[in-house]
Amino acid sequence: MSIEVFRDAWGIPHLRAGSANELAFAQGRNAAVDRAWQLEVERHRAQGSTAAFLGADAVEWDRFARQARLADTARRCFDALDEDTAAWVSAYVDGVNDGLAEGARRAPQFAAAGLAPGRWRPWTPLGLWLSTHILFAGFPTKLWREQVARALGEDLAELFATDGPGTSGSNGWLVSGGRTATGAAIIGGDPHRFIEDPGVYQQIHLSCPEFDVVGLAVPGVPGIGHFGHTGTVAWAITNAMADYQDLYREQLRRRGEQLEALGPDGWRPVARHTETIEVAGAEPVEVEVIETDRGPVIIGGPEDAEAISLRYPPRVSGELGFAALPALLRASTVADVDRAFDGWAEPVNVVQAADTGGGLLHRTAGRVPLRHRDNRLRVVPAWEPGHDWQGWHHPMPREDVEGVAAMANQRGLAAPLGVEFAPPHRAERIRQLLDTSTAWTAEDMAFIHTDTHLASAAPLLALLEGLEGPQGPAGPERLDPAARRLRERLLRWDRRMAADSTDATAYARLRAAVVRRLAADPALSALAGPAPYPAVFQPWLVLTSRVGYALGTLLTGARPAGIDRSALVAAALREVAEAAEPDVAWGELHRLAPWQALPGATPEEWPGVAGDHDCVLSTSSVPGLTDRFARGPAARYVWDLARRQDSRWVVPLGADGAPGAHHRDQLPLWLAGDLAPVITDWNQLTEERHDV
Secondary structure: OOEEEEEOOOOOEEEEEOOHHHHHHHHHHHHHHHHHHHHHHHHHHHHOOOHHHHOHHHHHHHHHHHHOOHHHHHHHHHHOOOHHHHHHHHHHHHHHHHHHHHHHHHOOHHHHHOOOOOOOOOOHHHHHHHHHHOOOOOOHHHHHHHHHHHHHOHHHOOOOOOOOOOOOEEEEEEEOHHHEOOOOOEEEEEEEEEOEOOOOOEEEEEEEOOEEEEEEEOOOOOOOOOEEEOOOEEEEEEEOOOOOOEEEEEOEEEEOOEEEEEEOOEEEEOEEEEEEEOOOOOOOEEEEEEEOOOOEEEEOOOOOOOEEEEEOHHHHHOOOOOOHHHHHHOOOOHHHHHHHHHOOOOOOEEEEEEEOOOOEEEEEEOOOEOOOHHHHHOOEEOOOOOOOOOOEOOOOOEOOOEOEEEEOOEOOOOHHHOOOOEOOHHHHHHHHHHOOOOOEOHHHHHHHHOOOEOHHHHHHHHHHHOOOOOOOOOOHHHOOHHHHHHHHHHHHOOOEOOOOOHHHHHHHHHHHHHHHHHHHOHHHHHHOOOOOOOHHHHHHOOHHHHHHHOHHHHHHOOOOOOOOHHHHHHHHHHHHHHHOOOOOOHHHHOEEOOEOOOOOOOOOOOOEOOOEOOOOOEOEEEOOOEEEEEEEEOOEEEEEOOOHHHOEEEOOOOOOOOOOOOOOOOHHHHHHOOOEEOOOOHHHOEEEOOOO
């Protein structure tokens, strides 16, 4: 094989090979050498076997992965690939298998966990992709709405809608040539995901006679699906916030050895078998895997009070959209990118693209089923007619780009595809910032990435302002001097969640107190107990976190009877003022808390940062529970269509997943809002020697 491996000053891999499939092999091998521990954790997650080395805490995920048939769905999707794409994916897997032993020797976690690297199958990359995104559309929110409807009434089922503070998403923007210094378009943004150690994105340069592409790859998956630049065209995505997964309430019964489920046409046999989860330090756990005509049963069973199945597009269609990945690498125009994303399936994204010829693209991509509106909101009865899928949403929404376009998970372009979206704050702020210049450069874009203005503070501050005066719900006689001083201070605050701001801390403390008081209010007490669902879904079902994320809605929209919002805010203000906690900077409390599959024996003290969940610099803690954050910019990128070498990128930690010089060397850049240059000149790189 004619494969060459180079590195830049940040240890970022630049790979060159004689053909596309040889390059796929090189990419797989590089991922294994640089990210062996990460790859093996993700492989085990996809097949539901992490408890074998991570212990009992991992059983719930393994149970879900097996019951949801993630590995089997990945096999189906691989089998449905066209011959060329299957060969390309297989070449990547061959490279992973070739490099795993070397990578495992570099990663101390293998010895610590007593784990030996396994063998990847051709379908494994598809399994990784599926397990990474199976919860992306947030179907557990439908379980939460069921809880709310039962506790508070049907009319309040959508009380906690998150067209208030959002729970996930990304920023992206496209600036047309008429607004840049060079006359060529610029694309910028940052995906917001859980910050992981090692990181979820890998900066990479892939070159062969057919194409030369830089971008952010997902370790364990070939190609560059989300953010890439071929030299003549660049693209980026955000989560469209579409709803494309359904939950069905099932009636199950045993008839001797046969298991049956009740559907619209009566009782039908279902597929079932038993699997065993091996658990480090504990007894194995048996799991009954059941699949009805709707989909796999992921909650309960025939002996339980409730059984719920999950229907999701790849399980139905056998398509993940992987044929789009090699097509994107070969793209040279916006039209090529557009055609590639026509075949995309999972997850559903908003796509922006621009090319050197002036072409611009702003569209959605993926598969969204057509079905009854109730399916999109709640758990629906499997036995009632009218809840089946009636094909796919087509054509997918798109719109023209006029000057600039911003995508930040807001309601808008993707509105026909979803139910709940992120609030408009980030998108509106990005557009506001972009309107300040008509001569943007790639270097300027850090100004947008790092903006800390918190527009979502407005509802709480408005209630705070309304406490003033004898007619106010908490007139001067009810606010002691300390509470009045705090109120006046917050009303003067510039609404920036800057790392060195003590006012930002004061606001965060008041917000947390309001959230806790709302969650403790008797009107919501029926939602306070543990939800009767598996632990893997609990992050969507905790009352305090749901209140924190939906605070904007709860302070301005419908409310359960008995909640006096002004009085509650006044009480929270007095609570914070009386506590008189030390006046510290926001960055002292708002610290990074990355996810690690195997944390070290000694807890690390991670740095503090600016931002908040509704800032453009979206570093998302959970108000009322913690000021630390685990979700934020998992990468930042700027694609310059005038000169690709003027593009910029950065990841939170570093290019290497193993301890060493490049494991965390980008962290200072990321913390400061700076970006590293994208190097495309091979003469500026250092070649590595490998026998492949």
